Amino acid sequence: MDLNLNIKHLEYFLTVAQAGSINKAAQALYISQPYLGKLITDLENDLGTVLMQRTRSGIILTPDGERFLSGAEAVVREARKLRTSFSQPALSPAPLIVSCTKWSHIMDSFIHVVQSHGHEPAFSHQLKEGSTEEVIDDVFSGQANVGVIHFDSRKSGEVKENLAAKGLAYHFISQVVPHIILSGRHPLIRDGKPVTLENLAPYGLVRYTGQYEDFSFQINCGSSYYNLNRSPKIVYLSDRASLLHLISESDFYSIGIHDFSGQRALYDLISVPVEGCSFMLEFGYLLPAGTAVNPVTEEFLSEVEKRLTSL
Structure with missing residues (x-):
């Protein structure tokens, strides 16, 4: 056994365990997924045991992984205490x-x-x-x-x-430019049809509760006018996670902007510009x-x- 551990490696392992996914942990740590995956593999090789089982949906800690997690948490906790004890007292910075x-x-x-x-x-x-x-x-x-x-x-x-x-x-x-947000598995995508507001008319619209963003749902495209507030199927939600999850798991769509970081990897959602939209x-x-x-x-x-x- 050739252990070459440092506190940062332990913190990375803890982040993966907490996120339940190497991909999600890499995004949270702002490092590449291959680098983090190799670090975990090297750690397992050094220990001579498997710490986590990789699955399509993420990772599952093995019994050895659970034991290592407990020890890593204790080491990181004590290391942070040690760092704090040698830090000079300082006033909290101005808040964001x-x-x-x-x-x-x-x-x-x-x-x-x-x-x-x-x-x-x-x-x-x-x-x-x-x-x-x-x-x-x-x-x-x-x-x-x-x-x-x-x-x-x-x-x-x-x-x-x-x-x-x-x-x-x-x-x-x-x-x-406003974009249409929909699942990569949406029927229009699956059947190779154009993603337009006209073609989306039979499908459900999901949007945030509230009256102040109504302009986003009244759209002129060339000579056509679409008042999405009158869509026959509308679901109102108050938080982003619920909205993204519903779109990901259904044929609903929403109006947003270009992809955000992790949109495709985490939710399998795509963004398509609203063709001919008259406003920004x-x-x-x-x-x-x-x-x-x-x-x-x-x-x-x-x-x-x-x-x-x-x-």
């Missing part, structure tokens, strides 16, 4: 308090920033998702120090005027006018801009 509309791209940006500060001895960051109106209210009332919203690009002037009247500064990020979705962020932005908020906004402008 975000209010945003429900987009995985924004959530992924928040997660990335939080993970990049995981080494710090203390912090308190928050993210709240809601409607555009709720985000505006959160920033206006001081419950959030930054808000990220989206709206019909044709309403940009009106939105800016309303925000200025509330003493809020608006900063443009990008304009994005505009994204921007809000700040109280004249307010300085703390460093971690700057990092978050930079990450959001990078993700949204690359679509």
